[in-house]
Amino acid sequence: MTEIASKFYFNYRFFKTVFIVISLFSANTFCFAADAALKNGKLIEETKCYACHAKKSGFSNGDLIYTRSDRKVTSYQRLKAMVAICNSELRLDLFPEDEVDVAQYLNQQFYNFKNN
Numbered sequence: 001m002t003e004i005a006s007k008f009y010f011n012y013r014f015f016k017t018v019f020i021v022i023s024l025f026s027a028n029t030f031c032f033a034a035d036a037a038l039k040n041g042k043l044i045e046e047t048k049c050y051a052c053h054a055k056k057s058g059f060s061n062g063d064l065i066y067t068r069s070d071r072k073v074t075s076y077q078r079l080k081a082m083v084a085i086c087n088s089e090l091r092l093d094l095f096p097e098d099e100v101d102v103a104q105y106l107n108q109q110f111y112n113f114k115n116n
């Protein structure tokens with residue numbers, strides 16, 4: 001190989017490797033972040049929301065409020081709105097990121113709306 005060709009080849013290999021490393025790393029970070037968000041949402045639901053839903057719904061099971069046949073939430077927009085209402089009306093003091101995490105968790109676990 002001429003010197004210029006091998007330099008070019010080296011650069012090509014080098015940037016390809018860098019590109020692959022970066023894309024693997026960011027895909028992983030994304031998965032970890034999504035996983036952490038769902039875990040956070042689950043924890044918040046269990047500690048701040050479940051008991052009251054169990055009691056108020058009269059089902060003595062806090063999950064059933066999300067799956068009852070006459071449930072209020074019929075879209076992801078309404079799910080977010082309902083989480084916000086429960087949060088602010090009841091002064092649960094969730095940060096906006098936490099509201100999103102809980103909404104994502106509830107959607108994944110119970111509602112399964114697309115396009116969110």
Ligand code: HEC
Pocket residue numbers: 044045048049050052053056057065066067070071072073079082083086087090092094102106
């Ligand atoms: C002090 C009691 C209380 C707490 C705490 C509470 N909620 Fe609620 N929540 C209710 C009641 C009561 C309803 C039913 C409202 C209705 O039927 O109009 C409800 C309904 C909901 C619904 C709608 C369910 C459906 O599809 O019909 C969602 C979603 C919800 N709550 C989210 C949350 C989240 C998330 C939290 C915690 C961050 C939370 N709530 C904390 C009392 C509570």
